[in-house]
Amino acid sequence: MKRGFKITSIIGIIGFLMMLFAIPSFATENKKLAIMYTIKGDKAEIEAKYNKLVEEKINSVDFKLSDPHKRVNDAYKKKYGSTKLDILSFMSISNEKVVKPMFNVDPRIAGFAPFNMLIHRSLKDDSTKVGHIMPEAMLDIIGISDPKLRADYIKSFEPLDKLLKDELGGEVSYIDFKNMAKKTMMNFEIEFDRATDLDDVIDEFQEGFEEKFEENKYIIAGFLNLKETDGEDTIPDYDAFWSYSLCHFKFSYTVFDNVNGRPEAGLFAPCTMYMYIKKDSNKIVVGMPRLENWTAMLGLEGERAELAAKLDTEITQIMIELGAVETENVNPLLAEAKVPKKEIVKEEKSKVVNNVVKKTAAVAVAAAIATVPVAATKTEVKKVDSAKNQLNIIVPKVPTPPIATKVVTVGGNTIKPRENKTLSTAIPLKVSKPAHSTTVQKSEKSSGATDIGMTKNGRVSAYLRGAYIEVNEASKKLTDAGFKILSTSGVDKKGLLTTIVFTNDVLIKYADKKERGFMGALRVLIDNDNKQLTISNPLYFSRAFMQDDHDEKLIKGVLESINKAFSGLKEAKDHLKYTLLPKYQFMFAMPYYEDMIEVGDAGSSQKLLEKIKKSKSFVFSQVLSKDRILVGVNLGKRTSKFTGKIGTNNALLLPYPVLIENGDVKILDPKYYIAISYPMLKMSQFMKISTVPGAIEKDCKKLFK
16 A cells, blocks of 8 residues: 555656646657658659649648748759759648637647648659658647647548548658757747737738848748638637748758758748737737757757757847747646746847847937938037947938828837838838839930830840829820720839829730730839839730730830830830740749639639629729630738839739639739749849748639639
């Protein structure tokens, strides 16, 4: 009896200690990190089959793809000059039907909403590996011990794995993890002024968050609005709920690629950071699995482990600068969850605070500079210079911002939106314009009114630029030249950018051919920000959109009419090889013109037109023939902001063109349409908007659902 009592007592003490030190008892029961399917056979065939499974068939088991990142290895090769990988794709998926109701029990489960379906193969390998992190491991990392929640979540993966096995076959194996990380999660809270309009709070915070992370070389690789629903709202106790997928390109290349690369670490990529606002709350709650999980569970060593630790620290610092306070990793719905952390290293905290002070001081000095009169006295200038020297800071030249229309307070910081395209954020950020958002470029030259827009040295400009004029004046010039105005619409919420869509009988007849309808209209951008006018060059877009049906002589007549209507036009530096345009793709494995995406169910073209006309997103339509109609639509509020990241010079690609043809609804693949509209786009810029192509597709599909 004594012995039995001792054993029972020891077990009780162990249980008490585990609870005391918050060590999840379930962590030792599971040692499987991931399930992998090793498939042999034709590489291209396997890749195509896998893509179709994740893009289409996976919907049959209630999982859905949110932000696909195919062949990341190609981007590595383009940016760094080499790769050891034959394929590496990240396909972010989630089962919202299952996980969203679980948010009502423990919202931390969003730490893997979405998670990655990984496919990888090295150049020297004959077999392809496909897999995902085990649901048990996900729950262990998040720290969820609720038995029912765990059982339901784990069960939801059974149909997914059955589908993978049935469709892909291959040999099933498991990756065991080495150790559990000491700290598996990072958790934060950010207070804001609830009296402010909630949409403004969210917009300002998201813009500041994205700009700050991009400034620190992170890529916003995904965005999922978890509050959005087509049916019943299963999370009514939340005012907002969303998640970001974060990626650091250099880190990922270092870990997954190179000599002795660890592509299987891509199971954790991109990192999911969830954020939500409880109903009537004044706090944004944030959580994210730490990169320390990668190191501990996969046994990363050396530079790879150091980089993971560095990013954990850096992400924490960025969040603190955004006004966040660290909290414990406990279920925040429970009363005891609201306990701030006090473990931040003093030296690290001091460094962060100094950073914030320094940045705030920098902006203060910048404001002082901006307020110095043009004819400032030497004394006034000396005062500003003295302040700069004492703080040892570099102050950007910042124009005096106009009076703010709205004031938002997030993380204890008052945000005053400026009336220009620079985003206002929760902390002072460096003010800079995107590469393309400049005034008329010096390289844009006029070579005589008779040949503006024509090919020069085998190249052709995408746009013609001219001096700024008002929208009404531009519209009159077009109508006087025989063109018809289809729409005049704003691109940005501040009213600085306006697109005029126009056409004529020549263009309508010209574009009335199978899959050529996108050439049925041209565009003018009235840019009140950069004080210039931009017109799409019909020769450039005809060579791209008309493919083998391109008629150079006919389209030159349209170009001539534009040049006569707008004197003094110059060619933009945005150009491509004329002969390259019909077969243009941004980079290997990216879409061509003909790789259009269907965004609506088949039906009568007229009924489809009637349906879209009822939408608030409808902008214009042009009937090319009985069953061929060109339509323009506004994208979602969040989606349409992407021009601010890659340059507003070419923002006339919006509203987005949609082609209704013989009862089908198609759009140009956004990866193609954005790239052809921004011919000078760099890989680094494209990565900044990596979530946009998927968001555009979703926005267009919603309109025709």
